[in-house]
Amino acid sequence: MSTLIELKGISASYNGYAVLAEVNLKIREGDFIGVIGPNGGGKTTLLKVILGLIKPTGGEIVFNTDKIRRNKIGYLPQMAEGDNNFPVSVRDVVLSGLMIIKGHNARMNREDRIKADNVLNELGIYHLRNKSLNNLSGGELQRVYLCRALIGSPKLLLLDEPGSFVDTSFEQGFYDKLKELNKTVTIMMVSHDVGTISAFVKSFACVNRKLHFHDSGRITTEQLKAYDCPIQLIAHGDVPHTVLKTH
């Protein structure tokens, strides 16, 4: 697997607090990285550094420009800040995912609208394309924002706690969708829910100021302890899981 993006000794702060210290990470093509760690450990900051929204105070990010550029990253923020009462249609929200490719004086043509409709159809919400956001449920909104992240055909998808406002009925479908997407797209997903995501991630990154990369989809409590990664393990009934005893 070739490397898409490499973080070398990245340090970053947020609101004056040092959140990341000397973080090294190689994002490899085709990987599905589960980013776990305690609240305030720097998971979201890590994604924002990769996106270029936060400037690191130290270290460097190297893009393998043969494979990826910054405008080929799709992003699903934790809390979408969009105002649900804003006069904007679902399709227009999805189209905003093309802005990074088209630039400031972008115009959306028929082809772009077809692209948007196709992505909406892919996620089963084509019938909502002309609706405004205040008519949508949490799960539908989540899918709209996922469509926005996908419309630019990204090489890398950064997802920040996508499970946090999905309705449970859609949750399994959502993760199945991600698994399918992972055949062509590299995914890096922040989650507090190690139990659920360990069923399909290929590797783990524990972020707690420092980053420990674990090259397997399975992670044990011992390892979490060794990484100084105090997170909660949540067990789900219908997912096969093992509960390990603490020593």
Next chain:
Amino acid sequence: MLEAFLDYNFLFKSFLAVIFGSITAGIAGSYIVSKKMVFLSGGITHSSFGGIGIAYFIGISPVFGAACFGVASALGIQYLASRQKVSEDSAIGFLWAFGMAVGIIFIYLTPGYTPDLMSYLFGSILTINTADLTALLILSAILLFFFARYYRSILYVAFDEGYARTFSSRVDLFKYLLIVLVSLVIVLNIRIAGIVLVLSLLTIPPNIALLYTKNFSKMIIISIIAGFVGMFSGLVASWYLNIPTGATIIFTLVLLWIISRMVNFRAKPEIIKAKAPPPMSGI
């Protein structure tokens, strides 16, 4: 009436003011209503009175004074809110009253009688002059150009600033440019409806539009049309009834909103239907 418009130069000028007023207020109003910046706009409106007072005192154009004060207070509110840890609505409260206070003090200090002070408080479309009209014409052209060329950027920065930062490093520039344009729209429309009434010129037409559409570009177009209908009928009504024009315009705009609401109320509610997927190839 038609002869009156052709015979009386001032009526023709008022008609032009209605056209440019509805264009500028329709565009800027759609932005402030969608972004829920009406209170901020109220702050800009009232603080511009300080500029009018100073302009009287030193003997320059009151509109120019108001424009300087309006833009400065808009930027001042943003500065206080982002850098000085004052919440935005408190910052608006500061500058709202401060501008009025400055205006009152300087008008008090100005020697002699200030004849058309009332026209700045309540508007005076019938005495609008060529300089005001030229300024409104230029502002209309700038707004039309800016919104046509950068429509998508404006829409997405207004809708979701956080996400917009992922694709643009000029989010703040857009925000500041827009707030400056909104201030100028407010100040130039003060000539039509006055400080006390101008805000409804910006807020009623977009709210009429919102009864019919949830699409930002259509909202702008319907706002302009609704603004024109309301302002023009207000102008005509005030001419025949011989009552103050600014106040009549606001009255007709509210009436237009009520009629639109009633028409809209009778319309069938939207029903979401799942339709067959489009016959298109994969992504």
